[in-house]
Amino acid sequence: GESVGLHLPTLSVQEGDNSIINCAYSNSASDYFIWYKQESGKGPQFIIDIRSNMDKRQGQRVTVLLNKTVKHLSLQIAATQPGDSAVYFCAETDTSNTGKLIFGQGTTLQVKP
Amino acid sequence: KAGVTQTPRYLIKTRGQQVTLSCSPISGHRSVSWYQQTPGQGLQFLFEYFSETQRNKGNFPGRFSGRQFSNSRSEMNVSTLELGDSALYLCASSWSGYTDTQYFGPGTRLTVL
Numbered sequence: 001g002e003s004v005g006l007h008l009p010t011l012s013v014q015e016g017d018n019s020i021i022n023c024a025y026s027n028s029a030s031d032y033f034i035w036y037k038q039e040s041g042k043g044p045q046f047i048i049d050i051r052s053n054m055d056k057r058q059g060q061r062v063t064v065l066l067n068k069t070v071k072h073l074s075l076q077i078a079a080t081q082p083g084d085s086a087v088y089f090c091a092e093t094d095t096s097n098t099g100k101l102i103f104g105q106g107t108t109l110q111v112k113p
Numbered sequence: 114k115a116g117v118t119q120t121p122r123y124l125i126k127t128r129g130q131q132v133t134l135s136c137s138p139i140s141g142h143r144s145v146s147w148y149q150q151t152p153g154q155g156l157q158f159l160f161e162y163f164s165e166t167q168r169n170k171g172n173f174p175g176r177f178s179g180r181q182f183s184n185s186r187s188e189m190n191v192s193t194l195e196l197g198d199s200a201l202y203l204c205a206s207s208w209s210g211y212t213d214t215q216y217f218g219p220g221t222r223l224t225v226l
Contacts, residue, residue: 032212043117043203043217044156051212089156098168099146099161099210106155 012110019077021107023090026071030092034101035064035075039086047075047088077109085111115140117206117218125224131192134221138185138206145187146215147179150201159202162187163210191223199225 013019025033031052036044050057050064050073057064063076073090087108091101118137126132138145147159158171162181179189185206191198201222205215 034214036217041219043219044205046214046216049214091156093212095212099144099163099207099215100158100169100171101146101148101156101205101215102158103156 008107009105010108010110012112013080015080015082015111015113017080019075019080019084019109021075021077021088021090021109023073023075023104024071025073025090025092025102025104027092027094027102028071029094029096030102031095032093033064033066033073034091035062035073036089036091037084037086038089038106044089080109080111082111082113085109117204117216119202119204119218119221121221122219123222123224125226126194127226128194128196130194131190132194132223133188133190134202134204134223136187136189136204136206136218138187138204139216142206142208142216143185144207144210144215145181145185146205146207146210147187147189148203148205149173150203150220151199156203159189161210168210194225196225199223 034049035047038044048059061078065074087106090104120135144163146161161169165181176192181187201220203220205217207213207215
């Protein structure tokens with residue numbers, strides 16, 4: 001069925017450590033993947049994206065890795081800060097599904113001071 | 114550039130009533146997608162509009178409908194409200210809807226009593 005799963009519902013890390021949030025997807029046809037951050041009372045905020053012709057993409061303090069062989073996506077956050085505390089969602093789509101993102105269940109990242 | 118705006122931010126309705134939510138996309142974006150977010154089901158795709166035409170639709174009953182105007186602004190309507198319709202309704206806009214980044218608004222929190 002349609003699903004983009006995340007391995008852990010909650011991840012707790014110490015401030016300054018690196019965080020890794022994982023996601024498994026099921027649709028082999030998906031060719032575009034996005035990570036979103038959602039803070040309480042707000043809409044999802046774009047973090048970083050990656051297309052299926054890439055394995056890795058880096059942004060500011062964030063890196064997304066895509067392993068198409070095992071249909072796995074991960075988000076790495078370097079030097080995690082208290083402001084990174086939020087729910088993180090991975091989402092996937094493909095060109096046949098115009099305007100439709102399929103979201104995972106989300107991982108809550110808690111940053112301990 | 115202004116982000117996606119949604120009005121109203123909060124709504125309280127009773128069962129059987131109908132409701133209309135509004136979304137103004139980022140300037141230049143022609144694709145508008147709508148999502149329902151609940152704690153139990155997560156983020157689920159409702160429908161997508163482009164150039165005033167619905168191009169894609171999720172698995173929701175016909176009580177959920179939408180439209181898009183020539184300026185790309187969009188509305189969604191829910192008729193005969195049920196308790197289970199209580200949710201955060203999010204709209205997102207993108208340039209084309211074809212594997213490009215969707216940017217989300219803050220959402221409309223609908224409570225059905």
